[in-house]
């Protein structure tokens with residue numbers, strides 16, 4: 001579970017995130033929408049422990065991120081806009097390395113199954129990452145998240161730059177991860193994808209979470225209108 005309690009980040013006199021209160025339960029996908037600079041990445045970085053809150057607390061499974069930065073890592077997987085892995089290692093080797101860091105020792109067969117589940121074509125398993133497309137790298141990132149049995153998944157603009165098919169496949173995999181009980185926080189600019197994949201959608205403006213909507217209660221068009229009115 002992810003929880004923010006009065007979570008605030010200021011840079012000098014500028015408030016990047018203003019007293020965020022939010023709970024994301026296991027199995028839930030929460031999409032954060034908002035213009036450039038609204039505070040989405042700041043929120044994710046606070047949950048990752050990349051940056052310290054000025055006030056308030058980010059909790060993962062009830063554990064304070066700032067207080068226990070190492071401990072929370074075992075619950076977390078993170079997929080940034082561009083997944084950075086080792087370019088000289090193959091997809092299989094990257095997955096083996098990163099899952100071993102998390103304490104898992106998978107067989108070659110299991111590693112292959114994880115990559116296949118993430119939607120990577122088998123002919124790419126043995127190819128070096130340097131030759132992968134963005135979507136292929138993301139699939140390895142997803143396979144790593146699954147391999148780590150992460151309870152919490154943080155995604156920062158995961159579908160930006162993906163073609164529609166890759167983006168659709170991505171939604172399917174994210175939903176299936178949530179179906180297995182992962183709590184997911186996703187920052188995105190893609191209103192359509194947010195509506196399609198998320199259980200709840202939050203709209204941020206200037207560091208404030210302005211509104212939270214049940215995705216099932218709104219059409220994509222209505223969401224777009226609300227978004228445009230809000231930001």
Ligand SMILES: Nc1ncnc2c1ncn2[C@@H]1O[C@H](COP(=O)(O)OP(=O)(O)OP(=O)(O)O)[C@@H](O)[C@H]1O
Nearest residue numbers: 011015016034035036037038039040041042043187
């Ligand atoms: N290290 C930093 N130092 C100073 N200001 C920062 C820093 N990081 C972020 N900010 C500011 O905090 C605010 C929120 O930025 P953030 O990156 O969270 O926005 P975002 O919603 O993720 O935007 P985008 O959609 O462009 O990724 C912005 O005004 C940004 O300039």
